[in-house]
Amino acid sequence: MEAVHEDCIVQIRDDEPGYNLNKFCIPNHYMEDLEYVFIPHGLIMDRTERLAREILRDMGGHHIVALCVLKGGYKFFADLLDFIKALNRNCDRSIPLTVDFIRLKSYCNDQATGDIRVIGGDDLASLAGKNVLIVEDIIDTGRTMQTLLNLLKQYKPNMVKVTSLLVKRRSQTPAYRPDYVGFEIPDKFVVGYALDYNEYFRDLNHICVISENGKEKYKK
Numbered sequence: 001m002e003a004v005h006e007d008c009i010v011q012i013r014d015d016e017p018g019y020n021l022n023k024f025c026i027p028n029h030y031m032e033d034l035e036y037v038f039i040p041h042g043l044i045m046d047r048t049e050r051l052a053r054e055i056l057r058d059m060g061g062h063h064i065v066a067l068c069v070l071k072g073g074y075k076f077f078a079d080l081l082d083f084i085k086a087l088n089r090n091c092d093r094s095i096p097l098t099v100d101f102i103r104l105k106s107y108c109n110d111q112a113t114g115d116i117r118v119i120g121g122d123d124l125a126s127l128a129g130k131n132v133l134i135v136e137d138i139i140d141t142g143r144t145m146q147t148l149l150n151l152l153k154q155y156k157p158n159m160v161k162v163t164s165l166l167v168k169r170r171s172q173t174p175a176y177r178p179d180y181v182g183f184e185i186p187d188k189f190v191v192g193y194a195l196d197y198n199e200y201f202r203d204l205n206h207i208c209v210i211s212e213n214g215k216e217k218y219k220k
């Protein structure tokens with residue numbers, strides 16, 4: 001893995017070759033549908049542990065409401081919160097952490113539809129006056145996050161921070177940069193670790209690059 005640390009982000013280069021699928025445990029039903037393993041599960045976990053530390057350092061003074069953006073964010077959310085909980089139970093100044101969920105939809109196949117809709121979740125009115133941490137899987141154009149931030153503003157939270165496991169490097173300036181980023185990746189369509197292609201590949205531990213065969217097979 002050729003990764004460059006710049007500021008607080010781990011950047012994965014455009015020419016990162018990834019890892020041969022045969023060197024990792026991949027469900028057999030996806031073997032033809034992936035190009036290669038891009039970010040192995042262990043690396044995701046190690047990076048997430050570090051993000052948990054940074055988030056608690058900045059937000060740790062008060063009760064945090066962690067808002068999970070479903071469905072793609074659920075694995076990152078669960079693992080991040082496990083690390084935050086572990087830090088919390090091993091320090092003298094622990095803080096309460098509560099959870100909320102929101103479900104958004106914006107993609108069909110590997111394309112953004114441009115129509116970002118809230119299709120479920122908790123009543124956002126409960127976020128008034130709270131310190132909210134939005135937990136997202138990936139930021140591409142940033143439109144989804146900007147839409148969500150505008151929506152949240154109406155409910156008057158005290159503070160909103162955003163963490164995203166991945167951000168895509170784009171030729172245009174990214175429309176939105178989260179407060180805490182796991183990895184900056186090249187502009188490729190990735191799946192696994194709860195990131196999907198038309199609901200498939202959430203049952204894959206590693207983050208992988210989808211193959212043309214996979215796109216065709218699970219296309220809507």
Ligand code: IMP
Nearest residue numbers: 138139140141142143144189190195196
């Ligand atoms: P944005 O609005 O363009 O930033 O897109 C963000 C949303 O698009 C994410 O929450 C994902 O649901 C989806 N998305 C964007 N790129 C990918 C990808 O490479 N794999 C899976 N989902 C993606």
